Amino acid sequence: MSDFNIHIQPTNNENIVKFVANSFLTQATSYEFKNIDEASASPLAQQLFYLPFVKTVYISQNFIAIEKYNIVTWSDVENEVSQAISDYLNSGKAVIVESNTPKKVPVTIYAESTPNPSVMKFVANKPLVTGTFEFKNIDEAIHAPLAKELFSFPFVKEIFLSANYVSVMKYNVAEWQEVSMEIREFIRNYIESDKPVLLDAMLQKEKNASVTSSEVTKDTNENYSDIDKEIIAILDEYVRPAVASDGGHIAFESFDEETKTVRVLLQGACSGCPSSTITLKNGIETMLSEMLQGRVARVEAING
Known part of the structure; x- marks a missing residue:
């Protein structure tokens, strides 16, 4: 039996908190439950719905995300929820009961x-x-x-x-x-x-590695300056979806205020792509320069 530890991770939505485990809870399957009846496939989710403030439970890979009603604030209850999840997982009980899950959909x-x-x-x-x-x-x-x-x-x-x-x-x-x-x-x-x-x-390897993802929240990384956060937000909203659709990933690396230069990490299909330089210059560089009113002048890429 795994020795589960839970890390509390805020999200951009103040009503949703992720409870991240140090071990996998599911493999290649995610589950979303809107109420206790929908949660028949997950005894853990059913238990969480007994908490009166729980609105939605989402289980995926190594985390449980919970959306709450506005009757409480997370600061008042998140430690209690974290402990309840940890106790449940360490009891050895099933997170998902396979016999209750819908029939498998063929993989395409x-x-x-x-x-x-x-x-x-x-x-x-x-x-x-x-x-x-x-x-x-x-x-x-x-x-x-x-x-x-x-x-x-x-x-x-x-x-x-x-x-x-x-x-x-x-x-x-x-x-x-x-x-x-x-x-x-x-x-x-x-x-x-x-x-x-x-x-x-x-x-564990991912946890110990340097942060290369731009998935940061407002309060989780105090090392970022205000302009860093603005750049990350623009990359997240306007650039990453398009890059992902091409089979790649882009992540904020650093910003030099003196030279007004943003460095980004390119991974997947973007790494070494002949058109990536054009995309950086004609697309991302122009976007950041315009949206940040000239505070960014150049974008440089690091191939992952």
Whole structure:
């Protein structure tokens, strides 16, 4: 039995708090429950609904997010909720009761080209991970079984996982029209077999790693200046969705007020993409300069 620890993480919505565990609660499946009747598949969610302020319970990968009614403030109850979740998980009881879950939906995967000709995006009809994970070689994928097995294909150079897709970067020894079907079927069969996408050890590694994601909240990182937070908010709202649709990821790295230069980390399909420089100069740089009234002059990229 795992020794569960819970970390309380605020979100941009003041009514929603995430209770993040140090071990996986589900693999490649997320659950949302609006009331106790909907939560028949999760004894833990049912228990949480006995708290009168709980409006919605969301269970995904290694966290439980709870939306509350306005009858309380989180500062008054979050420690109590955290302890209740921790006690439940450490009791060994099931988070999800499989017999009560709906019948499995067949897994489908479709391949999608990206602006980077070396990268193909393979999109699933179900969530795979929460967050972003990049692997440059098989050694880095030791705690990511899906990525590790993909590296067994000799033409696979790098793997990027996020949300419901896998971006695969290839060496030039093969063309996508020759290998994309093989990769698509491999990923589909892997997910359909309910094999883990990530292992628990990946969570600890991610926790200890330097922050490369721009998913920050107003109060969780005091190291960011006000303009840093403005830049991050613009990247989150206007840039990241478009980048993700192309199989990549962009994250704020730093801002130099003297040179007015923003440094961003590019991952997945964006890393090494021939069109990324054009996108930075004609799109992101112009957007930041205009929206921040000239306080940003340049954007530089670091390939992940």
